[in-house]
Amino acid sequence: MVLSLAFFTFVPAVAWFDISKLPVLIFALISIIIVLYTTFYKKSREKFKVREIAGLKAVENAIGRATEMARPILYTPGWGGDIQRPTTIASLNILSHIAEKTARYNCDLIFPTHDPVIMSVAQEVVRESYARAGFIDRFKEDNISYVTSSQFGYAAAVEGLIIRLKPASIFLLGTFEAESLILAETGNIAGAIQIAGTDSTIQLSFFIVACDYTLIGEELFAASGYLSGDKSILASIRAQDILKIILFIFIIAAVIWASFDPAADWWLF
Protein backbone atom coordinates (compact mmCIF):
# COMPACT_ATOMS: atom_id res chain seq x y z
CA MET A 1 0.00 0.00 0.00
CA VAL A 2 1.46 3.33 -1.03
CA LEU A 3 1.18 6.10 1.52
CA SER A 4 2.06 8.81 -0.94
CA LEU A 5 1.57 12.56 -0.58
CA ALA A 6 -0.39 12.65 -3.83
CA PHE A 7 -3.28 14.41 -2.15
CA PHE A 8 -1.26 17.60 -1.91
CA THR A 9 -1.36 18.04 -5.70
CA PHE A 10 -1.99 21.69 -6.59
CA VAL A 11 -5.31 22.05 -8.45
CA PRO A 12 -6.29 25.74 -8.51
CA ALA A 13 -9.58 25.41 -10.43
CA VAL A 14 -11.67 23.99 -7.55
CA ALA A 15 -12.48 26.05 -4.44
CA TRP A 16 -11.38 24.59 -1.11
CA PHE A 17 -14.71 25.27 0.55
CA ASP A 18 -17.87 23.69 -0.88
CA ILE A 19 -20.42 26.51 -0.57
CA SER A 20 -23.37 24.11 -0.93
CA LYS A 21 -22.45 22.70 2.49
CA LEU A 22 -22.58 26.10 4.24
CA PRO A 23 -25.93 25.43 6.03
CA VAL A 24 -24.56 22.10 7.32
CA LEU A 25 -21.44 23.88 8.57
CA ILE A 26 -23.54 26.53 10.33
CA PHE A 27 -25.71 23.92 12.08
CA ALA A 28 -22.65 21.83 12.95
CA LEU A 29 -20.86 24.83 14.48
CA ILE A 30 -23.97 25.84 16.47
CA SER A 31 -24.24 22.24 17.75
CA ILE A 32 -20.55 22.07 18.67
CA ILE A 33 -20.70 25.40 20.53
CA ILE A 34 -23.81 24.33 22.48
CA VAL A 35 -22.37 20.92 23.38
CA LEU A 36 -19.00 22.35 24.47
CA TYR A 37 -20.58 25.26 26.38
CA THR A 38 -23.00 22.96 28.23
CA THR A 39 -20.35 20.36 28.92
CA PHE A 40 -17.57 22.60 30.19
CA TYR A 41 -19.45 25.59 31.62
CA LYS A 42 -22.86 24.39 32.80
CA LYS A 43 -21.72 21.12 34.35
CA SER A 44 -20.22 22.86 37.36
CA ARG A 45 -23.31 25.05 37.90
CA GLU A 46 -26.27 22.77 37.33
CA LYS A 47 -27.62 19.46 38.52
CA PHE A 48 -28.65 17.12 35.73
CA LYS A 49 -31.38 14.57 36.07
CA VAL A 50 -32.04 12.00 33.37
CA ARG A 51 -35.56 10.57 33.20
CA GLU A 52 -35.90 6.94 34.15
CA ILE A 53 -35.05 4.64 31.22
CA ALA A 54 -36.66 1.23 31.78
CA GLY A 55 -34.10 -0.62 29.62
CA LEU A 56 -31.15 0.76 31.59
CA LYS A 57 -32.85 0.30 34.95
CA ALA A 58 -33.24 -3.37 34.01
CA VAL A 59 -29.48 -3.82 33.46
CA GLU A 60 -28.86 -4.50 37.15
CA ASN A 61 -31.71 -7.02 37.27
CA ALA A 62 -30.44 -8.77 34.14
CA ILE A 63 -26.96 -9.18 35.63
CA GLY A 64 -28.42 -10.26 39.00
CA ARG A 65 -30.59 -12.85 37.26
CA ALA A 66 -27.61 -14.33 35.42
CA THR A 67 -25.61 -14.48 38.66
CA GLU A 68 -28.42 -16.22 40.56
CA MET A 69 -28.96 -18.73 37.77
CA ALA A 70 -25.18 -19.31 37.38
CA ARG A 71 -25.51 -18.73 33.65
CA PRO A 72 -23.52 -16.37 31.43
CA ILE A 73 -24.51 -13.02 29.94
CA LEU A 74 -24.28 -12.62 26.18
CA TYR A 75 -23.54 -9.18 24.77
CA THR A 76 -23.23 -8.49 21.04
CA PRO A 77 -22.98 -5.19 19.11
CA GLY A 78 -24.61 -6.49 15.89
CA TRP A 79 -23.28 -7.03 12.41
CA GLY A 80 -24.04 -3.64 10.87
CA GLY A 81 -21.49 -1.39 12.53
CA ASP A 82 -17.76 -0.90 12.67
CA ILE A 83 -15.64 0.94 15.20
CA GLN A 84 -16.05 4.27 13.35
CA ARG A 85 -19.76 4.33 14.07
CA PRO A 86 -20.94 6.36 17.11
CA THR A 87 -23.45 3.59 17.88
CA THR A 88 -20.60 1.10 18.33
CA ILE A 89 -18.80 3.53 20.64
CA ALA A 90 -22.05 4.01 22.61
CA SER A 91 -22.43 0.23 22.81
CA LEU A 92 -18.86 -0.19 24.09
CA ASN A 93 -19.56 2.47 26.74
CA ILE A 94 -22.48 0.38 28.01
CA LEU A 95 -20.33 -2.77 27.79
CA SER A 96 -17.80 -1.13 30.10
CA HIS A 97 -20.41 -0.60 32.85
CA ILE A 98 -21.88 -4.07 32.41
CA ALA A 99 -18.42 -5.68 32.52
CA GLU A 100 -17.63 -3.88 35.79
CA LYS A 101 -20.76 -5.38 37.33
CA THR A 102 -20.18 -8.89 35.94
CA ALA A 103 -16.66 -8.72 37.40
CA ARG A 104 -18.06 -7.95 40.85
CA TYR A 105 -20.74 -10.64 40.64
CA ASN A 106 -18.33 -13.17 39.11
CA CYS A 107 -20.64 -13.77 36.17
CA ASP A 108 -19.34 -14.83 32.73
CA LEU A 109 -19.65 -12.21 29.99
CA ILE A 110 -19.63 -13.58 26.41
CA PHE A 111 -19.01 -11.08 23.63
CA PRO A 112 -19.06 -12.48 20.06
CA THR A 113 -18.47 -9.96 17.26
CA HIS A 114 -18.14 -9.85 13.47
CA ASP A 115 -15.34 -7.28 13.43
CA PRO A 116 -11.79 -7.95 14.65
CA VAL A 117 -11.25 -4.23 15.38
CA ILE A 118 -14.30 -4.21 17.67
CA MET A 119 -13.01 -7.43 19.27
CA SER A 120 -9.64 -5.83 20.09
CA VAL A 121 -11.26 -2.69 21.53
CA ALA A 122 -13.86 -4.71 23.48
CA GLN A 123 -11.10 -6.87 25.01
CA GLU A 124 -9.37 -3.72 26.28
CA VAL A 125 -12.65 -2.21 27.54
CA VAL A 126 -13.63 -5.37 29.43
CA ARG A 127 -10.12 -5.95 30.80
CA GLU A 128 -10.03 -2.37 32.16
CA SER A 129 -13.51 -2.78 33.66
CA TYR A 130 -12.45 -5.96 35.46
CA ALA A 131 -9.32 -4.19 36.70
CA ARG A 132 -11.38 -1.20 37.88
CA ALA A 133 -13.67 -3.55 39.78
CA GLY A 134 -10.60 -5.15 41.38
CA PHE A 135 -11.11 -8.59 39.86
CA ILE A 136 -8.67 -8.76 36.94
CA ASP A 137 -8.15 -12.49 37.68
CA ARG A 138 -11.77 -13.13 36.64
CA PHE A 139 -11.23 -11.67 33.14
CA LYS A 140 -11.38 -14.31 30.38
CA GLU A 141 -9.95 -13.00 27.11
CA ASP A 142 -11.42 -15.93 25.14
CA ASN A 143 -14.95 -14.82 26.03
CA ILE A 144 -14.54 -11.79 23.76
CA SER A 145 -14.18 -13.38 20.38
CA TYR A 146 -14.28 -12.75 16.66
CA VAL A 147 -16.62 -15.19 14.92
CA THR A 148 -16.85 -14.25 11.25
CA SER A 149 -17.40 -11.19 9.06
CA SER A 150 -20.19 -12.89 7.09
CA GLN A 151 -23.62 -11.60 8.15
CA PHE A 152 -25.49 -14.89 8.37
CA GLY A 153 -22.39 -16.75 9.48
CA TYR A 154 -22.29 -14.31 12.42
CA ALA A 155 -26.03 -14.77 13.02
CA ALA A 156 -25.64 -18.57 13.00
CA ALA A 157 -22.61 -18.43 15.33
CA VAL A 158 -24.38 -16.21 17.89
CA GLU A 159 -27.57 -18.25 17.57
CA GLY A 160 -25.54 -21.40 18.26
CA LEU A 161 -23.96 -19.80 21.33
CA ILE A 162 -27.39 -18.81 22.65
CA ILE A 163 -28.82 -22.29 22.15
CA ARG A 164 -25.80 -24.10 23.65
CA LEU A 165 -24.89 -21.75 26.53
CA LYS A 166 -28.47 -20.72 27.40
CA PRO A 167 -27.47 -17.25 28.70
CA ALA A 168 -29.75 -15.83 31.38
CA SER A 169 -29.50 -12.31 29.93
CA ILE A 170 -28.80 -11.06 26.43
CA PHE A 171 -27.76 -7.55 25.45
CA LEU A 172 -28.25 -6.67 21.77
CA LEU A 173 -26.85 -3.14 21.64
CA GLY A 174 -25.33 -1.65 18.50
CA THR A 175 -26.03 -1.57 14.77
CA PHE A 176 -28.13 -4.49 13.62
CA GLU A 177 -29.44 -5.50 10.23
CA ALA A 178 -31.39 -8.57 9.10
CA GLU A 179 -29.86 -10.70 11.87
CA SER A 180 -31.67 -8.70 14.58
CA LEU A 181 -34.86 -10.77 14.67
CA ILE A 182 -33.00 -14.08 14.27
CA LEU A 183 -30.98 -13.31 17.41
CA ALA A 184 -33.85 -11.76 19.39
CA GLU A 185 -36.21 -14.66 18.70
CA THR A 186 -33.53 -17.24 19.49
CA GLY A 187 -32.91 -15.42 22.79
CA ASN A 188 -36.62 -15.50 23.46
CA ILE A 189 -36.74 -19.26 22.79
CA ALA A 190 -33.80 -19.71 25.20
CA GLY A 191 -35.80 -17.87 27.87
CA ALA A 192 -33.27 -15.05 28.35
CA ILE A 193 -34.15 -11.58 29.55
CA GLN A 194 -33.27 -9.36 26.60
CA ILE A 195 -32.27 -5.69 26.47
CA ALA A 196 -31.83 -4.28 22.98
CA GLY A 197 -31.08 -0.98 21.30
CA THR A 198 -30.05 0.07 17.82
CA ASP A 199 -29.78 3.09 15.52
CA SER A 200 -31.64 1.27 12.74
CA THR A 201 -35.31 2.30 12.80
CA ILE A 202 -36.29 -0.78 10.77
CA GLN A 203 -34.71 -3.21 13.24
CA LEU A 204 -36.10 -1.30 16.23
CA SER A 205 -39.57 -2.59 15.45
CA PHE A 206 -38.30 -6.18 15.59
CA PHE A 207 -36.60 -5.55 18.92
CA ILE A 208 -39.71 -3.92 20.39
CA VAL A 209 -41.71 -7.03 19.53
CA ALA A 210 -39.14 -9.68 20.51
CA CYS A 211 -37.19 -8.20 23.45
CA ASP A 212 -38.11 -7.34 27.04
CA TYR A 213 -36.62 -3.83 26.96
CA THR A 214 -35.64 -1.68 23.99
CA LEU A 215 -33.56 1.49 24.02
CA ILE A 216 -35.09 3.78 21.42
CA GLY A 217 -33.20 6.48 19.54
CA GLU A 218 -31.02 8.68 21.73
CA GLU A 219 -31.51 6.45 24.82
CA LEU A 220 -28.69 4.25 23.52
CA PHE A 221 -26.34 7.25 23.40
CA ALA A 222 -27.48 8.58 26.79
CA ALA A 223 -26.84 5.22 28.47
CA SER A 224 -23.22 5.95 29.32
CA GLY A 225 -24.16 9.06 31.31
CA TYR A 226 -27.17 7.36 32.87
CA LEU A 227 -25.17 4.37 34.09
CA SER A 228 -22.06 6.25 35.24
CA GLY A 229 -23.69 9.46 36.52
CA ASP A 230 -20.68 11.32 35.05
CA LYS A 231 -21.48 15.07 35.08
CA SER A 232 -19.70 15.87 31.80
CA ILE A 233 -21.62 13.19 29.94
CA LEU A 234 -24.91 14.21 31.55
CA ALA A 235 -24.21 17.81 30.54
CA SER A 236 -23.75 16.74 26.92
CA ILE A 237 -27.14 15.00 27.11
CA ARG A 238 -28.62 18.33 28.23
CA ALA A 239 -27.01 19.87 25.12
CA GLN A 240 -28.85 17.28 23.03
CA ASP A 241 -32.14 18.51 24.53
CA ILE A 242 -31.28 22.14 23.72
CA LEU A 243 -30.49 21.13 20.12
CA LYS A 244 -33.77 19.27 19.93
CA ILE A 245 -35.66 22.42 20.98
CA ILE A 246 -33.79 24.44 18.33
CA LEU A 247 -34.67 21.85 15.68
CA PHE A 248 -38.29 21.83 16.82
CA ILE A 249 -38.53 25.62 16.45
CA PHE A 250 -36.85 25.37 13.03
CA ILE A 251 -39.33 22.72 11.84
CA ILE A 252 -42.35 24.74 13.10
CA ALA A 253 -41.00 27.87 11.36
CA ALA A 254 -40.49 25.92 8.11
CA VAL A 255 -44.02 24.48 8.29
CA ILE A 256 -45.56 27.95 8.79
CA TRP A 257 -43.41 29.39 5.99
CA ALA A 258 -44.39 26.55 3.63
CA SER A 259 -48.08 27.14 4.41
CA PHE A 260 -47.83 30.72 3.13
CA ASP A 261 -45.24 30.19 0.40
CA PRO A 262 -45.46 26.62 -1.02
CA ALA A 263 -42.70 27.29 -3.58
CA ALA A 264 -40.07 28.13 -0.93
CA ASP A 265 -37.41 25.57 -0.09
CA TRP A 266 -34.74 27.51 1.82
CA TRP A 267 -34.85 24.91 4.67
CA LEU A 268 -33.80 22.05 2.39
CA PHE A 269 -30.13 21.32 2.95
Place this chain on the structure above:
Amino acid sequence: MTRKIPQIVCALFGVTLFVLYFSQHPSAKSLNLTILNEYFQIIFAFTLLVGVVSFVKINLKAVERGEDRPYRIVSLLGVFVMPLLALIWGIKGDAPFMWVFENIQVPMQATVFALLAFFVASASFRGFRARSVQATILLAAALIMLISRSSIGDMLTDEIPQFADWIRSYPSMSARRAILIGIGLGSLTTSLRVIVGIERTWLGGDK
Protein backbone atom coordinates in the same frame (compact mmCIF):
# COMPACT_ATOMS: atom_id res chain seq x y z
CA MET B 1 0.96 8.26 28.07
CA THR B 2 -0.65 5.06 26.76
CA ARG B 3 -4.00 6.87 26.93
CA LYS B 4 -2.79 10.32 25.84
CA ILE B 5 -1.33 9.30 22.45
CA PRO B 6 -4.45 7.43 21.17
CA GLN B 7 -6.58 10.35 22.45
CA ILE B 8 -4.48 12.87 20.52
CA VAL B 9 -4.53 10.70 17.35
CA CYS B 10 -8.33 10.33 17.67
CA ALA B 11 -8.87 14.08 18.14
CA LEU B 12 -6.54 14.90 15.24
CA PHE B 13 -8.25 12.54 12.80
CA GLY B 14 -11.71 13.49 14.04
CA VAL B 15 -11.13 17.19 13.42
CA THR B 16 -9.37 16.53 10.09
CA LEU B 17 -12.25 14.40 8.75
CA PHE B 18 -14.78 17.02 9.93
CA VAL B 19 -12.92 19.77 8.06
CA LEU B 20 -12.43 17.63 4.92
CA TYR B 21 -16.19 16.97 4.71
CA PHE B 22 -16.71 20.62 3.73
CA SER B 23 -14.27 20.63 0.85
CA GLN B 24 -14.70 19.51 -2.76
CA HIS B 25 -11.07 20.13 -3.61
CA PRO B 26 -9.44 17.03 -5.20
CA SER B 27 -6.61 17.12 -2.65
CA ALA B 28 -9.11 17.17 0.24
CA LYS B 29 -11.15 14.35 -1.34
CA SER B 30 -8.01 12.32 -1.88
CA LEU B 31 -6.88 12.80 1.73
CA ASN B 32 -10.37 11.87 2.95
CA LEU B 33 -10.32 8.64 0.92
CA THR B 34 -6.79 7.84 2.06
CA ILE B 35 -7.80 8.10 5.72
CA LEU B 36 -11.13 6.31 5.38
CA ASN B 37 -10.04 3.55 3.02
CA GLU B 38 -6.31 2.93 3.16
CA TYR B 39 -5.56 3.72 6.82
CA PHE B 40 -8.59 1.79 7.98
CA GLN B 41 -7.65 -1.16 5.76
CA ILE B 42 -4.22 -1.28 7.40
CA ILE B 43 -5.75 -1.29 10.90
CA PHE B 44 -8.32 -3.89 9.80
CA ALA B 45 -5.67 -6.19 8.29
CA PHE B 46 -3.65 -6.24 11.52
CA THR B 47 -6.66 -6.78 13.76
CA LEU B 48 -8.04 -9.45 11.40
CA LEU B 49 -4.86 -11.39 12.04
CA VAL B 50 -5.43 -11.01 15.79
CA GLY B 51 -9.08 -12.04 15.31
CA VAL B 52 -8.27 -15.17 13.29
CA VAL B 53 -5.52 -16.23 15.72
CA SER B 54 -7.96 -15.77 18.61
CA PHE B 55 -10.64 -17.74 16.71
CA VAL B 56 -8.27 -20.64 16.03
CA LYS B 57 -6.95 -20.62 19.62
CA ILE B 58 -10.45 -20.66 21.15
CA ASN B 59 -11.66 -23.45 18.86
CA LEU B 60 -8.54 -25.60 19.33
CA LYS B 61 -8.90 -25.33 23.12
CA ALA B 62 -12.59 -26.30 22.85
CA VAL B 63 -11.74 -29.31 20.64
CA GLU B 64 -9.16 -30.42 23.22
CA ARG B 65 -11.75 -30.15 25.99
CA GLY B 66 -14.32 -31.97 23.84
CA GLU B 67 -16.79 -29.04 23.87
CA ASP B 68 -19.05 -28.96 20.78
CA ARG B 69 -16.32 -30.86 18.94
CA PRO B 70 -18.09 -31.40 15.55
CA TYR B 71 -18.98 -27.70 15.17
CA ARG B 72 -15.51 -26.55 16.18
CA ILE B 73 -13.80 -28.91 13.71
CA VAL B 74 -16.01 -27.69 10.85
CA SER B 75 -15.22 -24.07 11.79
CA LEU B 76 -11.48 -24.74 11.85
CA LEU B 77 -11.66 -26.61 8.53
CA GLY B 78 -13.37 -23.58 7.01
CA VAL B 79 -10.67 -21.22 8.26
CA PHE B 80 -7.81 -23.34 6.86
CA VAL B 81 -9.30 -24.96 3.74
CA MET B 82 -10.78 -21.86 2.07
CA PRO B 83 -7.53 -19.81 2.00
CA LEU B 84 -5.63 -22.91 0.83
CA LEU B 85 -8.05 -23.47 -2.07
CA ALA B 86 -7.77 -19.79 -3.00
CA LEU B 87 -3.96 -19.84 -2.83
CA ILE B 88 -3.56 -23.02 -4.89
CA TRP B 89 -6.26 -22.68 -7.58
CA GLY B 90 -7.27 -19.01 -7.33
CA ILE B 91 -10.79 -17.62 -6.95
CA LYS B 92 -11.87 -17.17 -10.57
CA GLY B 93 -14.39 -19.09 -12.71
CA ASP B 94 -14.71 -22.75 -11.85
CA ALA B 95 -11.94 -22.85 -9.25
CA PRO B 96 -12.59 -25.17 -6.25
CA PHE B 97 -12.81 -22.11 -3.99
CA MET B 98 -15.78 -20.81 -6.00
CA TRP B 99 -17.39 -24.26 -6.04
CA VAL B 100 -17.24 -24.44 -2.23
CA PHE B 101 -18.44 -20.83 -1.97
CA GLU B 102 -21.41 -21.28 -4.32
CA ASN B 103 -22.45 -24.79 -3.26
CA ILE B 104 -21.77 -24.75 0.48
CA GLN B 105 -21.37 -21.23 1.86
CA VAL B 106 -24.12 -19.46 -0.12
CA PRO B 107 -26.81 -22.13 0.57
CA MET B 108 -25.89 -22.14 4.27
CA GLN B 109 -26.24 -18.34 4.42
CA ALA B 110 -29.54 -18.54 2.54
CA THR B 111 -30.77 -21.15 5.04
CA VAL B 112 -30.07 -18.88 8.01
CA PHE B 113 -31.70 -15.97 6.19
CA ALA B 114 -34.76 -18.11 5.45
CA LEU B 115 -35.23 -18.65 9.19
CA LEU B 116 -36.24 -15.01 9.33
CA ALA B 117 -39.62 -15.78 7.76
CA PHE B 118 -40.50 -18.16 10.61
CA PHE B 119 -39.19 -15.78 13.23
CA VAL B 120 -41.25 -12.91 11.77
CA ALA B 121 -44.35 -15.13 12.07
CA SER B 122 -43.64 -16.15 15.68
CA ALA B 123 -42.69 -12.59 16.74
CA SER B 124 -45.82 -11.18 15.07
CA PHE B 125 -47.99 -13.76 16.80
CA ARG B 126 -46.58 -12.69 20.17
CA GLY B 127 -46.44 -8.97 19.48
CA PHE B 128 -49.77 -8.36 17.82
CA ARG B 129 -52.05 -9.21 20.74
CA ALA B 130 -54.78 -6.71 21.54
CA ARG B 131 -53.91 -6.33 25.23
CA SER B 132 -54.35 -2.55 25.38
CA VAL B 133 -55.63 0.31 23.21
CA GLN B 134 -52.12 0.95 21.80
CA ALA B 135 -51.60 -2.75 21.05
CA THR B 136 -55.01 -2.87 19.32
CA ILE B 137 -54.08 0.12 17.12
CA LEU B 138 -50.78 -1.62 16.28
CA LEU B 139 -52.64 -4.82 15.42
CA ALA B 140 -55.13 -2.96 13.20
CA ALA B 141 -52.32 -1.10 11.40
CA ALA B 142 -50.43 -4.36 10.87
CA LEU B 143 -53.51 -6.08 9.44
CA ILE B 144 -54.15 -3.20 7.04
CA MET B 145 -50.51 -3.30 5.91
CA LEU B 146 -50.63 -7.09 5.41
CA ILE B 147 -53.85 -6.94 3.40
CA SER B 148 -52.65 -4.02 1.28
CA ARG B 149 -49.35 -5.71 0.42
CA SER B 150 -51.03 -8.95 -0.67
CA SER B 151 -53.06 -9.32 -3.86
CA ILE B 152 -56.30 -9.46 -1.80
CA GLY B 153 -55.92 -5.77 -0.91
CA ASP B 154 -56.29 -4.57 -4.50
CA MET B 155 -59.10 -7.05 -5.19
CA LEU B 156 -61.18 -5.95 -2.18
CA THR B 157 -61.04 -2.20 -2.56
CA ASP B 158 -58.72 0.61 -3.67
CA GLU B 159 -59.05 2.35 -0.31
CA ILE B 160 -57.12 -0.24 1.71
CA PRO B 161 -53.81 0.13 -0.23
CA GLN B 162 -54.27 3.92 -0.20
CA PHE B 163 -54.85 3.91 3.56
CA ALA B 164 -51.80 1.66 4.04
CA ASP B 165 -49.69 4.11 2.03
CA TRP B 166 -51.01 6.94 4.21
CA ILE B 167 -50.00 5.03 7.38
CA ARG B 168 -46.49 4.53 5.96
CA SER B 169 -46.08 8.09 4.71
CA TYR B 170 -47.47 10.04 7.69
CA PRO B 171 -47.81 8.43 11.16
CA SER B 172 -45.06 5.86 10.59
CA MET B 173 -42.70 8.26 8.81
CA SER B 174 -43.11 11.02 11.42
CA ALA B 175 -42.32 8.57 14.23
CA ARG B 176 -39.27 7.30 12.31
CA ARG B 177 -38.02 10.83 11.70
CA ALA B 178 -38.40 11.74 15.37
CA ILE B 179 -36.29 8.69 16.28
CA LEU B 180 -33.77 9.56 13.53
CA ILE B 181 -33.38 13.12 14.86
CA GLY B 182 -32.67 11.67 18.32
CA ILE B 183 -30.14 9.23 16.83
CA GLY B 184 -28.49 12.02 14.82
CA LEU B 185 -28.11 14.26 17.86
CA GLY B 186 -26.95 11.32 19.98
CA SER B 187 -24.32 10.43 17.37
CA LEU B 188 -23.16 14.04 17.24
CA THR B 189 -22.71 14.42 21.00
CA THR B 190 -21.11 10.98 21.34
CA SER B 191 -18.61 11.83 18.58
CA LEU B 192 -17.83 15.19 20.20
CA ARG B 193 -17.38 13.55 23.61
CA VAL B 194 -14.88 11.13 22.05
CA ILE B 195 -12.99 13.80 20.06
CA VAL B 196 -12.77 16.21 23.02
CA GLY B 197 -11.77 13.40 25.37
CA ILE B 198 -14.71 13.45 27.80
CA GLU B 199 -15.64 9.90 26.87
CA ARG B 200 -12.70 7.54 27.16
CA THR B 201 -14.45 4.23 27.64
CA TRP B 202 -13.28 3.13 24.17
CA LEU B 203 -9.71 3.44 25.47
CA GLY B 204 -10.56 0.92 28.13
CA GLY B 205 -12.16 3.22 30.69
CA ASP B 206 -11.03 6.19 32.79
CA LYS B 207 -13.86 8.59 32.02
